Amino acid sequence: MLKVRNLKSFYGYLQALRGVSIHVEEGEIVALIGANGAGKTTLLNSIAGIISSKKGQILFKDKDITHFPPQQIVKQGISLVPEGRQLFTPLSVMDNLILGAYQRYKRKNKDNIEADLDRVFHFFPILKERRKQLAGTLSGGEQQMLAIARALMSKPKLLLLDEPSMGLAPKVVKEIFRIILELQKEGTTIFLVEQNAKMALGIANRGYVIETGRIVIQGSSQELLGNKEIRRAYLGRGYKKVWE
Amino acid sequence: MSISSQLLQYIFTGIAIGSIYGMVALGFNIIYNATGIINLAQGEFVMLGGMIMISLTNVLKLPMVLGFFISVGIVTLIGAGFERGAIHPLKNPSVLTLIIITIAGSILFKGGAMFIWGKQTYSLPPFSSGSSVRIMGAYLSPQTLWILGIMVAVMAALVFFFNFTIIGKAMKACAVNKTAAALVGINVKLMVLFSFALSAAIGAVAGIIITPVALMDYDRGTMLAIKGFAAAVLGGLGSNIGAVIAGFIIGLIESVSAGFISSGYKDAIALLVLLLVLFLKPSGIMGSLEGKKFKK
Numbered sequence: 001m002l003k004v005r006n007l008k009s010f011y012g013y014l015q016a017l018r019g020v021s022i023h024v025e026e027g028e029i030v031a032l033i034g035a036n037g038a039g040k041t042t043l044l045n046s047i048a049g050i051i052s053s054k055k056g057q058i059l060f061k062d063k064d065i066t067h068f069p070p071q072q073i074v075k076q077g078i079s080l081v082p083e084g085r086q087l088f089t090p091l092s093v094m095d096n097l098i099l100g101a102y103q104r105y106k107r108k109n110k111d112n113i114e115a116d117l118d119r120v121f122h123f124f125p126i127l128k129e130r131r132k133q134l135a136g137t138l139s140g141g142e143q144q145m146l147a148i149a150r151a152l153m154s155k156p157k158l159l160l161l162d163e164p165s166m167g168l169a170p171k172v173v174k175e176i177f178r179i180i181l182e183l184q185k186e187g188t189t190i191f192l193v194e195q196n197a198k199m200a201l202g203i204a205n206r207g208y209v210i211e212t213g214r215i216v217i218q219g220s221s222q223e224l225l226g227n228k229e230i231r232r233a234y235l236g237r238g239y240k241k242v243w244e
Numbered sequence: 245m246s247i248s249s250q251l252l253q254y255i256f257t258g259i260a261i262g263s264i265y266g267m268v269a270l271g272f273n274i275i276y277n278a279t280g281i282i283n284l285a286q287g288e289f290v291m292l293g294g295m296i297m298i299s300l301t302n303v304l305k306l307p308m309v310l311g312f313f314i315s316v317g318i319v320t321l322i323g324a325g326f327e328r329g330a331i332h333p334l335k336n337p338s339v340l341t342l343i344i345i346t347i348a349g350s351i352l353f354k355g356g357a358m359f360i361w362g363k364q365t366y367s368l369p370p371f372s373s374g375s376s377v378r379i380m381g382a383y384l385s386p387q388t389l390w391i392l393g394i395m396v397a398v399m400a401a402l403v404f405f406f407n408f409t410i411i412g413k414a415m416k417a418c419a420v421n422k423t424a425a426a427l428v429g430i431n432v433k434l435m436v437l438f439s440f441a442l443s444a445a446i447g448a449v450a451g452i453i454i455t456p457v458a459l460m461d462y463d464r465g466t467m468l469a470i471k472g473f474a475a476a477v478l479g480g481l482g483s484n485i486g487a488v489i490a491g492f493i494i495g496l497i498e499s500v501s502a503g504f505i506s507s508g509y510k511d512a513i514a515l516l517v518l519l520l521v522l523f524l525k526p527s528g529i530m531g532s533l534e535g536k537k538f539k540k
């Protein structure tokens with residue numbers, strides 16, 4: 001479904017990705033793990049079209065989307081839940097969700113939007129209670145849920161998640177991972193970036209490990225969880241203290 | 245005329261001129277929210293609105309209402325064309341570059357206007373022919389009521405647009421967080437185009453309604469832009485309610501000081517008050533977040 005070939009991304013003269021190749025098949029959950037600064041966010045942002053300075057190729061359903069602007073990529077069916085959530089904090093929960101469906105609003109598919117609101121409220125009942133509240137006044141966990149819900153409102157075929165567990169209590173993290181699994185069952189393909197390798201590989205079918213802009217290990221979740229180096233580097237200590 | 249009726253008279257004038265400053269300030273806000281820049285050609289949209297209306301109704305003899313909508317339409321297109329021609333083609337321009345481009349635009353529009361209309365001052369008849377109402381010794385002209393009413397209508401339309409339409413919400417989303425806006429599929433550059441078109445339209449309306457009381461010439465834009473900018477900053481850059489309130493404050497101070505002190509000093513006094521407020525509350529009266537963003 002998604003194929004990234006030899007992708008190189010740049011921040012000015014600084015090269016953050018040094019030829020990354022990955023693929024995600026329909027129906028999978030694929031995890032990408034790596035330490036701080038390894039290039040995980042850069043990879044997701046490059047796929048989503050926020051980083052435009054890049055070489056290589058990104059194919060989605062065999063279509064070359066490498067140089068599409070972000071709004072075109074959303075239209076193709078890819079939605080990113082960005083690092084740090086990036087909500088519209090002074091707007092209400094409801095407005096955030098409606099803006100999530102912006103592409104379809106524009107195409108006058110308004111009727112389906114009600115159904116999709118019901119769907120995300122089914123996943124995140126708390127958001128229904130909070131729908132009139134300003135997004136910035138939600139708790140961290142609720143904000144993460146809203147960020148995911150907003151991305152779902154565009155009805156993505158492929159959902160990109162950038163560290164959804166960051167800064168959240170274990171109980172909330174569990175809840176979010178449970179929902180990710182449920183989304184997979186409903187047919188959404190998921191590419192999940194995490195520093196919390198244990199949890200990510202726990203739900204993923206396959207995984208990649210990225211180090212300083214390169215994919216260094218790949219394999220099924222079982223293989224990765226059994227890999228000595230990964231156990232040493234990403235699973236042994238608390239994930240906050242992980243170094244390459 | 246007694247002092248109190250004189251004061252009332254100045255207040256009426258202040259309300260009329262303050263409505264215009266408020267509308268110019270709204271124009272500044274809309275573009276500022278979408279792009280982070282101050283569009284220094286904003287005053288020229290006001291001038292063009294007045295001048296085009298004059299040509300359409302005085303020369304081409306179009307009816308008022310038709311002339312009004314065509315003028316606003318033309319200026320809206322000019323605003324959109326300015327964005328497409330001068331702002332849009334740039335890749336990752338700095339805020340400073342953009343502001344300098346708007347200065348260039350302002351000079352260009354002014355030059356063009358002088359070329360077309362010359363240096364004469366023109367006038368328009370008031371929108372309705374009724375005579376002024378006398379209130380406690382002061383005269384309230386129907387045009388003042390038109391100005392106030394149209395300003396309120398513009399404000400109400402904006403509130404509706406930004407809170408109840410998807411495009412309005414998308415423009416607000418761009419102002420809040422451009423990355424997030426792009427991620428939900430909003431074409432951020434298109435919103436910038438809309439912001440220029442909308443600002444130009446509001447500017448044109450302001451120019452048309454003020455011309456019957458204040459006249460118009462090619463050079464009016466600059467001062468209107470300065471006062472409107474003062475109102476935008478005083479109200480808290482980005483805040484629309486702040487813009488309208490601050491517009492009234494500056495309009496009132498200006499007309500009262502012109503009446504009681506000297507009209508020669510009115511511009512200086514209005515700007516002095518602005519500086520004073522900015523010393524005491526740098527974020528403006530309604531701004532908190534926006535002011536901080538501006539200083540960054």
Ligand SMILES: Nc1ncnc2c1ncn2[C@@H]1O[C@H](COP(=O)(O)OP(=O)(O)OP(=O)(O)O)[C@@H](O)[C@H]1O
Pocket residue numbers: 011014016034035036037038039040041042043083195
């Ligand atoms: N806007 C930027 N400008 C310049 N360099 C950047 C920028 N963003 C990231 N980088 C650099 O690119 C590299 C990869 O960063 P990236 O944010 O992709 O890492 P990450 O794997 O997501 O890390 P984290 O786990 O901390 O989120 C880092 O060396 C970082 O310093």
Ligand SMILES: [Mg+2]
Pocket residue numbers: 040041042083162
């Ligand atoms: Mg990151």
